[in-house]
Amino acid sequence: MTSPIPIGELAREFGVTARTLRFYEDKGLLSPRREGSNRLYSRRDRARLKQIILGKAVGFSLDVIKEMLEIYDLKDGQAVHLEMALSRFAEQLVVLRRQRQKIDEAIGDMTRTMNLVAGMLRDRQASELEIPREAAE
């Protein structure tokens, strides 16, 4: 129906830039039809893009996303492929948890530092109140 859409539209729909879509094409992740020089993206292209974006969201590189898409394309009936994907996901899950851990540490560091600085500010204000200095430096 409304299927083949131009690059700008697809970009808007997914919140990416046209450059990004062309870049993915360059990397072999997408291969839209051409109408003259203009690109037209089918439903299949959109499905792939969705996968790509999800893959990126969970921290895969474009290279491994490409591999996974290719496995998907092999009419992935084979259980071997599913198991491969599953173990890869498991690995990535570990990575994600580690990242989460680091972010938590960073948040901890940050709040500690902020308390420290806030304390310095308070001290300063206190001493300004106690010992009003001359204006000149």
Added chain:
Amino acid sequence: MTSPIPIGELAREFGVTARTLRFYEDKGLLSPRREGSNRLYSRRDRARLKQIILGKAVGFSLDVIKEMLEIYDLKDGQAVHLEMALSRFAEQLVVLRRQRQKIDEAIGDMTRTMNLVAGMLRDRQASELEIPREAAE
């Protein structure tokens, strides 16, 4: 005392590569002494490196880390500087929380996908048990 140390030692101590230290120097974040052509890092350099690494850990770019170090160097007595830093930290804290949120979503996506794939595998095995097919494709 054991103060000025060569690049390899400092790198090992902080878990970075020598290239990284040279890169930071290039960017104006570090400026070790030279002994001939060799670099020697003082206690001050180490203190700075510690700040740099903490800054990176909480998600600042090298450019803003540099700014912050420079402010630090201005014998940062001024409350204005502290307040600037504080508001910058507050902003970054928001960024960190958002990142944390995204990671959590990613973990959610990942586990959902894994359950899905695991389910597919189970179905496959079940149907293999029920309807033993001929060996030939």
Added chain:
DNA sequence: TTGCTCCTCACGTCACGTGAGGTGGC
């Protein structure tokens, strides 16, 4: 001579951003 650490270019990588200059159809 071999082995280790250090050095300086300088190109490569990853995932795009950002112009520059040009085209096509309302």
Added chain:
DNA sequence: TTGCTCCTCACGTCACGTGAGGTGGC
């Protein structure tokens, strides 16, 4: 003619990685 969307180079960015080729002192 103006405005919009599309196109193709091609260099820039960020934070380094990775050789290539050479030096200095045990």
